[in-house]
Amino acid sequence: MKIAGQTALVTGGASGLGEATARELARLGARVAVLDRNLALAERVAADIGGLACGCDITDTASVTAALDQATAALGPARILMNVAGIGSARRIVGKDGQPAPLEDFARVVGVNLIGSYNMSRLFAARCAALDAIEGGEVGEVGERGVMLFTASVAAFDGQVGQQAYSASKGGLVGMTLPMARDLAQHGIRVCTVAPGLFATPLLLELPEAVQQSLAASIPFPPRLGKPSEFAELACHIVANGHLNGEVIRLDGALRMAPR
Numbered sequence: 001m002k003i004a005g006q007t008a009l010v011t012g013g014a015s016g017l018g019e020a021t022a023r024e025l026a027r028l029g030a031r032v033a034v035l036d037r038n039l040a041l042a043e044r045v046a047a048d049i050g051g052l053a054c055g056c057d058i059t060d061t062a063s064v065t066a067a068l069d070q071a072t073a074a075l076g077p078a079r080i081l082m083n084v085a086g087i088g089s090a091r092r093i094v095g096k097d098g099q100p101a102p103l104e105d106f107a108r109v110v111g112v113n114l115i116g117s118y119n120m121s122r123l124f125a126a127r128c129a130a131l132d133a134i135e136g137g138e139v140g141e142v143g144e145r146g147v148m149l150f151t152a153s154v155a156a157f158d159g160q161v162g163q164q165a166y167s168a169s170k171g172g173l174v175g176m177t178l179p180m181a182r183d184l185a186q187h188g189i190r191v192c193t194v195a196p197g198l199f200a201t202p203l204l205l206e207l208p209e210a211v212q213q214s215l216a217a218s219i220p221f222p223p224r225l226g227k228p229s230e231f232a233e234l235a236c237h238i239v240a241n242g243h244l245n246g247e248v249i250r251l252d253g254a255l256r257m258a259p260r
Helices: 016-028 039-049 061-077 103-129 164-187 209-217 228-240
Strands: 007-011 031-036 052-055 078-083 145-153 190-194 247-249
Touching: 007 016, 007 061, 007 103, 007 247, 016 031, 016 039, 016 078, 031 039, 031 061, 039 052, 039 209, 052 061, 061 078, 061 103, 061 228, 103 145, 103 164, 103 190, 145 228, 164 190, 190 228, 228 247
Parallel strands: 007 031, 007 078, 031 052, 078 145, 145 190, 190 247
Antiparallel strands: none
């Protein structure tokens, strides 16, 4: 799919990997809606890239529907969805006090990262499936209508101590990728997932410099933190490469996380 001229939605677009993705999409000529719970930050990014800021809670159907309506009215129907919004958690199953981890913490992380991403995707897919197919496909191909990206994590495969909720939520996205791609194939909508490793996001950059250097040194090559721009470039390549579908791509410099 040619990105130029298309409307793209980026959840979690106000910061980190989402912001980088929104900026790269805009650079490539897309009309970008920056969706985020933090509307003020979303407005800052949108102003920089000539896009639209939409307050959006991906776990709330009414909020997602309102954001989709707002983006469609301002920018036109979207064919690209970048699911980047997510939250983290680190909690041992049995705490130092001997008490079990609260179930609410597990449910909260899975609710945002997995169920929220599914909620956003199902509502986007229904609208995208109703659009006309893009002209210019190969003879015999179902015309393409859209592309969706999920953001998982290497924690889906080698989660560390205390990452049960986070790993489960990201593993759910990995497991959902192929069946969703198969499900939406009849509508000409592709689905892929990127599983990033250690990236220089605002949250990670808040750690002490010594900790950042230690994390970077754990990456085989290149021995540095990933750049958000590198995530954004891969996300946009997935949109542009019409044969990428149902695939999960690790973007981690050959990193495999240690138990702790």
